[in-house]
Amino acid sequence: RNLIIFMCGEPVEGKEMTSTxxxxxxxxxxxxxxxxxxxTAYSMNVVSLYFSTWLIIELAQSDLWVSLANSLSMAMVALTMPVLxxxxxxxxxxxxGLFxxxxxxxxxxFLIGVTGKSIQSLSMLTTVVLALYVISNYSYQGGLVxxxxxxxxxxxxxxxxxxxxYGVGIGYLGSAAGLLIGGLYVDGNAFGLxxxxxxxxxxxxxxxPTAFLYLVFALPIFFFVTEPPNMLVRERWHLRESYKQVWKTxxxxxxxxxxxxxxxxxFLYExxxxxxxxxxxxxxxAVMGFSTAATKTFFIMVIxxxxxxxxxxxxxxDHYGPKKTLVGVIAAWIVSLTVVVSSMNITVFWISGAIVGVLxxxxxxxxxxxxxxxxxxxxLGEFFGLYALSGKAAAITGPLLWSSAVLLFAKYGNIVKYKSAVAVLVVVMAAGLIVLLKVPDLHQQLKWRRQDN
Incomplete structure (x- = not known):
């Protein structure tokens, strides 16, 4: 099956229609x-919930270590995925590549779970699991390209x-499955089960168990999805040439x-x-005072x-175009996070959490x-590499901004330092919205072209 491409507005050199x-x-x-x-089950259980809380809250390690591990893995993605x-x-x-x-x-x-149970020295455990996390998170993020x-x-x-x-929506059901399976092994039960x-x-x-869940539901794509032929396929590929091509791009x-x-x-909003x-x-x-069980309930409610x-x-x-839709989404992000920063009300936090889940x-x-x-x-592969470069470069600086705010306001306690960190993120996201507004909206041109055809 030929690769689907889009012709938006007037013909552009290099944009050849290769599919029906x-x-x-x-x-x-x-x-x-x-x-x-x-x-998404991996993202929920490893990236969002258990790894950071395990290291920071249970093992009493600094936020900075988690930030550095995430920034390093994202730097690796930014440097390698455009050429890959x-x-x-x-x-x-x-x-x-995905496989x-x-x-x-x-x-x-899997190895984070094995070493987490077998290494007794805290310093060695921290070093090993951080290294394994860098590798697994790099592979997760890179695979998305x-x-x-x-x-x-x-x-x-x-x-x-x-x-x-639909992929994103079903992905959130994967988050629920991850929380369910994870809860069984973490607490011995999951929501009474x-x-x-x-x-x-x-x-x-x-x-x-998160590793096994990932494996089971990832396998079908390798059996049933047929990669479409590409006009640019050639016999040889050179790393140096590819980096030059990325630079030219x-x-x-x-x-x-x-x-x-x-x-x-x-880069800015992500x-x-x-x-x-x-x-x-x-x-x-740390701020709202939720237990691990309450945190899982909060995430389940968001899903x-x-x-x-x-x-x-x-x-x-599809109807209004991705540009208009994305602008509305980022604006809603800014409003929701501003509410989170300005309120300590539990009900408001739950409502804001649901809105953030949608966004x-x-x-x-x-x-x-x-x-x-x-x-x-x-x-598309090359440009999704640049797409990853932009997002992952952001994921290098974002955790470092967070850690800097946390360290700067640490003397004022958990509430102030973490709310300050969120406030910094709101400012960065607002800058992203301003830039996004200047991106051309080609959706209407595409609709006119289809009508003409």
């Missing part, structure tokens, strides 16, 4: 969506936003109107979102709103189609 709007097989679309289920995206385009290896990165992430997660680039293979131009939204033979093992017990982004602005905007994902478990417990919001956002993105899913749902509308389709 052939409907993909349902099993392929479902398999692609199930991968979102798998990796180019490799996947030219060698038609998106599925292979390798997925297996490394699963293995790293290949995964996102497979989206056109499981959708049509008319359903791109919806399929993206107990299974004979499974006893409470503490936060460290969440990693091994960065310098030539003005050939694709709005691309550079979008990447800068994404700087905040990635940091919130990492530290929201710590915030709920249904996120599922519904992602699906609705996909429909809105988190909606952000990815609208951002992927927006990028696809701005770039030539035969180079």
């Amino acid at each position: 709007e052939e409907k993909p097989k349902l099993i392929a679309t479902i398999s692609w969506i199930l991968y979102d289920f798998a990796d 995206g180019d490799w996947s385009d030219r060698q038609q290896k998106k599925k292979m 390798i990165f997925t297996m490394i992430c699963i293995a790293g997660t 290949f995964y996102n680039a497979l989206l056109p293979a499981v959708s049509t131009p008319k359903t791109l936003g919806r399929v993206s939204g 107990t299974i004979p033979g499974i006893t409470a093992g503490g936060r460290v017990a969440a990693f091994i 960065l310098k030539a982004t003005n050939q694709y109107p709005g691309l550079l602005r979008f990447l800068v905007a994404k 700087d905040s979102i990635q940091t919130i994902i990492i530290f929201m478990g710590v915030y709920t417990q 249904p709103a996120a599922v519904v919001g992602s699906a609705i956002c996909g429909i809105l993105s 988190m899913g909606s952000t990815w749902t609208a951002a992927r189609p927006l990028l696809i509308s701005l770039v030539p389709g035969q180079r």
Whole structure:
């Protein structure tokens, strides 16, 4: 099946139409969506909840170590994924790249659980698990480049936003499954459910079952999704040439109107979102006083709103265009986080959490189609590499901004230092919105072109 590309406005050199709007097989679309289920379970259990709270709260280590581990893994993504995206385009290896990165992430997660139970020295344990986390998080984040680039293979131009939204929405169900499975092994029960033979093992017990959950639901994409042929496939690929090509692409982004602005905007707003994902478990417990069980309940409450919001956002993105949808989503983020900073009311926090859940899913749902509308389709892997470069560069600076604010205001106590950190993220996100407003909206031009055809 040929790779789907979009022709927006007047013809642009290099943007050749390479596909029809052939409907993909349902099993392929479902398999692609199930991968979102798998990796979001990892994101919830490892990135958002158990790893950071295990190190910071249970092992009494500094926020700085978690920030540095996340920043290092994201720096690795930023340095390597643009060229690996180019490799996947030219060698038609998106599925292979996704498979390798997925297996490394699963293995790293499994080993965090094994070493967490076997190493007694706190200093050695901290060093080893941080190294394993860097590897697993790098692989998880890097794999998303290949995964996102497979989206056109499981959708049509008319359903791109919806399929993206369904993936994000089902991904949040993966978060719920992760919390359920993790809760059984961490607390011995999950929302009243107990299974004979499974006893409470503490936060460290969440990693091994999360690795198995990731594996089971990731496998279908490798059997049922067919990678579309690419006009740029060639016999040989050179790393040095690929880095040169990425540099040329960065310098030539003005050939694709709005691309550079979008990447800068994404860097700014994702700087905040990635940091919130990492530290929201710590915030709920350190500032709002939630127990681990209450934190899981909070996340479970957020998930249904996120599922519904992602699906609705996909429909809105197809109807009104991804640019307008994303602008509305980022504006709502700013309002919601401002409310979180200014209030200590538990009810307000729960409501804000539900809204944030909707917005988190909606952000990815609208951002992927927006990028696809701005770039030539035969180079999607390369440009999703730049997409990752922008987001992961943000994820380098975001945790460091958070840690700097926490250290600066540490003497005022947990509430002030963590609320100050969130306030810094609000300012950065507002800057991202200002840049995003200048990205061209090509959705209407695309609709006119389809009508003319």
